[in-house]
Amino acid sequence: MKKILMIMIAAALVLSMAACSNKPAEVQPDETVAAGAAAETPAPDGTPELPEKTPEETKKPEGTKAPEKTPEAPAVSESPVATPVPTPTPQTPKTVGNTLLAAFKANAGGSALSVAESLSSNSVIKVPVGAMEIEPGYLTGFDNTEITGFKEGAVFMPMIGTIPFVGYVFTLENAADAPAFISKLKSAANLRWNICTSADEMVAGSSGNKVFFVMCPTEFGE
Numbered sequence: 571m572k573k574i575l576m577i578m579i580a581a582a583l584v585l586s587m588a589a590c591s592n593k594p595a596e597v598q599p600d601e602t603v604a605a606g607a608a609a610e611t612p613a614p615d616g617t618p619e620l621p622e623k624t625p626e627e628t629k630k631p632e633g634t635k636a637p638e639k640t641p642e643a644p645a646v647s648e649s650p651v652a653t654p655v656p657t658p659t660p661q662t663p664k665t666v667g668n669t670l671l672a673a674f675k676a677n678a679g680g681s682a683l684s685v686a687e688s689l690s691s692n693s694v695i696k697v698p699v700g701a702m703e704i705e706p707g708y709l710t711g712f713d714n715t716e717i718t719g720f721k722e723g724a725v726f727m728p729m730i731g732t733i734p735f736v737g738y739v740f741t742l743e744n745a746a747d748a749p750a751f752i753s754k755l756k757s758a759a760n761l762r763w764n765i766c767t768s769a770d771e772m773v774a775g776s777s778g779n780k781v782f783f784v785m786c787p788t789e790f791g792e
Contacts, residue, residue: 667773678777686724696790701726715758737784748776
């Protein structure tokens, strides 16, 4: 009995296996293969189809150049260079005394008397003036102070004593003594040596070993 049952079970297994082998197997679609096949399928006219462009690619026209970079402006220095302002040179006023000093420096050669005579004929002086030699001692315009320290000298002054004008030319031993000698003249001089009138200015200068000194009006009236 057991043998018969075993035979029946074996027959049933053989039949079931035969039925399974006759059923066709289901084929799963391959999306990758299908997509590739579609891409390679030629167009009707024989030209292969090109892949469609993305929206980003269609927006940008071919051949468009990138915008050029604007060159940066040069950096400005934070501390500008200051332009030096020239100092104006003060101009010497054109008075009688300054005019005679300029004439003295232009023609200081020769003896003290010759220089004094040349200055006495200057056109800036509008009154008759004479020149003469002098010796060290008490001189006009210096009150009670003796003027010494020069080896030769000359004075030029108007013939009329009431005009406040007197000029001197001194020749010193050494040119280096000129600054001290001029300082001595200025400290001893008196613009009101003339009782009636007073001089307006006192002008002094030197050229080499010669010294010029004058007390006079700033200008002469016509």
